[in-house]
Amino acid sequence: MKFSYIVKLAGIALVGVALSQQGFAKDKVYTWTDSKGVVHYGERPPKDVKATLVQTRTGHSDPTPAQIAATQPKPASTPPAEDPRVAQAAALKDPARCAAAKENLTILNTVARIRATNEQGVVVPLSEEDKAQQRIATQKVIDQTCE
Structure with missing residues (x-):
């Protein structure tokens, strides 16, 4: 009886950890340059310096029109007329x-x-x-x- 309780508890903990990992991937990252020219990155932008939001990437990339056009088959040239x-x-x-x-x-x-x-x-x-x-x-x- 104690073993099944531990297994259920471990399963719930595992699901909780797995779901919490998605939140880390969606954090916002800001970048800014200080007065000495050093580039900084952080989760919160500084108040006195203009910061830009960095577009973070997950493992997935969206298709671009150039990639789609490159994969489309080229039209075949007309073959010469033959018997x-x-x-x-x-x-x-x-x-x-x-x-x-x-x-x-x-x-x-x-x-x-x-x-x-x-x-x-x-x-x-x-x-x-x-x-x-x-x-x-x-x-x-x-x-x-x-x-």
């Missing part, structure tokens, strides 16, 4: 897909028994006719995606 068929062919070139298709063709040509899942979800071996169709389809993919 639509050439552009479409270039878009189809994919090295990863090309490598996968070449690997699939190698497997189709070297492995004797290949199994595939049919429309009903059953795994069945591919017939020689199915392998031939797969070879043709894979070769088309290679022709389209490889350079």
Whole structure:
């Protein structure tokens, strides 16, 4: 029973200390120069000398327009006009897909028994006719995606 009371008391004290720390960050700081040219800083401004309020910073900085403008993407320059068929062919070139298709063709040509899942979800071996169709389809993919 005493232990739980101590834990509650410690928790309340910890919350109190945490909340009081925010007050320290918001204190005002003044700066002024005395008659000898020495710069002073303090929490209260002197009565006989003009003091200026120092803008204190927390760990947070507000974004400036220059930073925002620097992060915005620049508009792309207009690409030169080219033949639509050439552009479409270039878009189809994919090295990863090309490598996968070449690997699939190698497997189709070297492995004797290949199994595939049919429309009903059953795994069945591919017939020689199915392998031939797969070879043709894979070769088309290679022709389209490889350079």
